[in-house]
Every structure is written in C-alpha cells, then in structure tokens.
Amino acid sequence: MENKIEYEIKENVTIVYFFGEIDSHNVVSYRNKLNMILALNDNDIIFHFKETTFIDSAGVGLVLGRYQQLYKEGRHLSLCALSQTAYKVFELSGLFEIMDYLKEVNV
Amino acid sequence: MKNEMILSFRASLENEPFARTCLASFIASLNPTIDEIVEMKTIVGEAVSNAIIHGYNCDSEQTVIMKAMIHDRTVMVQIEDRGQGIENIEEAKQPMFTSKKELEHAGMGLSIIEALCDKMEIISYLGLGTQLIMIKEFHHDQDRNDS
Ligand SMILES: Nc1ncnc2c1ncn2[C@@H]1O[C@H](COP(=O)(O)OP(=O)(O)OP(=O)(O)O)[C@@H](O)[C@H]1O
Numbered sequence A: 001m002e003n004k005i006e007y008e009i010k011e012n013v014t015i016v017y018f019f020g021e022i023d024s025h026n027v028v029s030y031r032n033k034l035n036m037i038l039a040l041n042d043n044d045i046i047f048h049f050k051e052t053t054f055i056d057s058a059g060v061g062l063v064l065g066r067y068q069q070l071y072k073e074g075r076h077l078s079l080c081a082l083s084q085t086a087y088k089v090f091e092l093s094g095l096f097e098i099m100d101y102l103k104e105v106n107v
Numbered sequence B: 001m002k003n004e005m006i007l008s009f010r011a012s013l014e015n016e017p018f019a020r021t022c023l024a025s026f027i028a029s030l031n032p033t034i035d036e037i038v039e040m041k042t043i044v045g046e047a048v049s050n051a052i053i054h055g056y057n058c059d060s061e062q063t064v065i066m067k068a069m070i071h072d073r074t075v076m077v078q079i080e081d082r083g084q085g086i087e088n089i090e091e092a093k094q095p096m097f098t099s100k101k102e103l104e105h106a107g108m109g110l111s112i113i114e115a116l117c118d119k120m121e122i123i124s125y126l127g128l129g130t131q132l133i134m135i136k137e138f139h140h141d142q143d144r145n146d147s
C-alpha cells in the first residue's frame, strides 16, 4: 500500500486519513503536509488510522507535536481506529490521557 | 528448529522499512499471527532507527548490522552500530527521555521495545557503539486455537 495522507473537511471537523506506514522515514514530509491541512481552517481534528499498517515512536512524536500545536489554539484532536499493536504503542506513550479515542467516526 | 541470518546495510532511514520487512519474512516459518508480525516489525524499526538517528547522526556512509536467530519458538534479534554510544543507559531507557527533543522525538522507542518483547538488553560504550539485543517468544499454533 502507498504511504499517503488524505483529508476530508466536514462542517467543523477535519478528518485526516493515514494510509500505509508511519515511521521515521516519512514523518518529516507528513509533518509538513499536516501543518498545511491544519492551517486551512480552525476545525477540530480527527486522525483516522483504519488504513494504517505500521506506526512506531516517530508516529507518536508526530501526533504529540500536532496535539500541542492544536491545544495552544484551543482546538481538539481525537484519534480513531488504531490497530491492536498501534493502540498498545499509543497507550504506553500516554496519548489517551490527553486525547480522545474513537472506535469509529460518526459526524 | 534453528536458523540464523546476518544483514548489513547503510545507515539511511530509507533502509528502515527494508530491515523490518526483512525480519518479518525471516520469521515467517514460525507462522506468527498478524499482531506478532507487527510487534516484531515495530521493535526492529525502533532499534534500527535509533542506530541510524542517534548512533550515527544519520551519516549514511556508516553501516548497521542486524543479526537474528530462531531457536524453536524463540527469536533473538541484535541490532548493532559502531556509532557514538549511550552515555547513561538507565536514563536512556526512561519513558519520554530523548536527547533529540527539538526533532519532535517522543523518547518512547526503548520503552516500546521493552513492552513488545520478552527481554531487552543494551550493551553500549561511548565512542564505540551500541548493541541492542531483543528476545521474543512466539506462541504455539495450538495454543492459539485453544484460546
Ligand atoms: N543506538 C543508539 N546510539 C546512541 N544513543 C542511543 C541509541 N539508542 C538510543 N539512544 C539514546 O537513548 C535515547 C532514548 O531512545 P528512545 O528510542 O527511547 O527515544 P528517541 O529515539 O529519542 O525518541 P523516539 O524513539 O520516541 O523517536 C535517545 O534519545 C538517545 O539519546
């Protein structure tokens, strides 16, 4: 599967879909792309991982960095549809103590 | 069953997906579950990216060595760099400790490895390099059917 990001703007939430793998090799380009998407409006954000096959600590850093950025602007970030291992990795990193987890999106 | 492999590759992050996928196919004979494969890829990816990013500061002229051994249903993986070494191993293992905060590192790599494998050991000398040894047990097929 190709590694890529796509997004969909709903009324006041933007859903970002991650396809393929998120690792230290591609987080740099993802960070730039996400910053562009986040700057489009002041929507709350959902990161959707249903089509994500691999996430490591670089992905944790990517999510945390965006969370901190959004938090400063009073915007909300939720995470959705993580695989079993990715969920473990995010839980271990304490992400669910500061972000909401959704099993699926219903907007 | 016994099996062994050695792989050496340039310290470029481009090679990280290659290294973790290579190990995933090496262990295919154990008939692992999808979650076991992803866990294995994750720990190898963390170890390899650490060797490249911290050991070698992303100098792709350098070489990372990956060795793996299968003995029955136990897999041992060793990732080795001849890079800068770790000054304080106990500190490095702390969750959220990173020496590269400015690059958005969460400092979670070693904690993730510890959580996803059965045993992790670090041998490191300043100026000489680092060896990370990880051991993971794979469950028997019949155990899986029982549960
Ligand atoms: N192979 C290595 N050579 C030198 N230093 C290392 C090596 N592996 C780890 N370290 C040191 O240990 C620290 C912690 O590593 P860990 O993987 O937990 O976090 P990180 O790589 O900094 O961040 P993250 O993995 O979350 O992106 C690193 O910041 C680095 O200082």
Ligand SMILES: [Mg+2]
Pocket: A057, B046, B049, B050, B108, B109, B110
């Ligand atoms: Mg790391």
